[in-house]
Amino acid sequence: MKILVCISKTPDTTAKIAFTDGNTKFDEANVQWIINPYDEWYSLVRAIELKEKDAAVSIHLITVGNADSEPIIRKALALGGDEAIRVNSNSNDAYFIATQIASIANEGGYDLIFTGKETIDYNGSSIGGMIAELTDAPFISLATKFELVGTTATITREIDGGEEVADVILPLVVSCQKGVAEQRIPNMRGIMAARTKPLKVVEPTDADTLSSIISFELPPAKAGVKLVAADNVSELVRLLHEEAKAI
Template sequence: MKILVCISVVPDTTSKIALSSNNYVNLDGLTFITGPYEDYALSRAIELKESLVAENIEIILFHVGPESSEVIIRKSLALGADSAIRVNAKANDSLQVAKEIAEYVKLNPVDLILMGKETIDYNSGLVHRLTASLLAWESLSPVMALDISNNLCKVKIETVQGITELQASLPLVLGCQEPIAEWKIPSMRGIMSARTKEIKVLPPFVQPTFTTERDEVNEQNRKGILFTRENLNELIDIIKKESKS
């Protein structure tokens, strides 16, 4: 059985975000990590590999990003993944990433695709659904529990009504969240073995669906004025002045 675990590389939530002179986010000094929800997905894949020895599970990491991402990929390999694929392209949007995953899987079949329910930078939560649509597979998210037996997946997903238990046949695309697994910490043996594991670099299968021509962040000074029903005319006067300036 082959499990493809798709990971994102995102800024650590404790990092201080600052803008550069051209109004882009200044990446210097930022700490990058594997997306937390992808950590859950990878951890569950490792648990399945350890418990279902007879299935001979192979875990393949998949990432769309630049060469600088390989440091993070190595950390994920140290946890227990067997190999990694890096598509050498900047991830611009969910559809582009989904197309890259789908095109790879069409050429290199897998049984199960695991990923986070969303990334913590853009939080679109669309990649698993788009990937499943492109492959004509079933998709479930957010998955809180996963077990596999006889080519059948038993999952628990969070819904507006509560927790729902479902069964579905492979192949599947699953978006994962806590408490599907406990986060893993790489062992020294895992760290050493990760150095020799293959990270295969592929050119992009598709072109980005858009390019950024201009990107600006407008700084706005908050006036800190409280308006009540009695002084709404003052608010209208301020709006008129601001619209003319």
């Protein structure tokens, strides 16, 4: 049983969002990098739990990124996972990235591929679906629960106004979100072990780039809050009705 977990490097959730070079580049100064929370808390931890239940499970991590991604992938290895692959490319294009992962997935013969439901920087929600298409596997998006018995996965996923439970026979691609697992903190043993786990660097395979970022913009600043006295609630209702036209 082989699981491939896709790992992405993102700015910390509290990072200040600013841009440089005439608003064409994300300003990386003073930014603390983390594993994309959806990749770490949900998909990676769930994979680790599956391995804890069944020692025959092996977990490979994959990231598409330049050498700056190595601390992130080491941290992921410290949480768990047997080995990691880094595809040496800094592309932002979902199709290019998915093609890299799909190429490794097709070679590696994975039974299960986990992604986070999106990255918290570009919010694309694209990679999981694309990998599934490029590997001709079923895709379950926005999973909130994942159970595995033999080669049958039982997955609960978010749908409009509720949830759907389905059985799927592996191989399978799943995008994970809250509910699938709980966040863990790496322990010292894991951190030490991660130093010697294999981290293979491969050059990207040929693939088209189908999109490119032209520029960034920050939203206009809020005008400032209009405070209403706590004993004058009807004034708030008037403002929401007449001024904001929100009720």
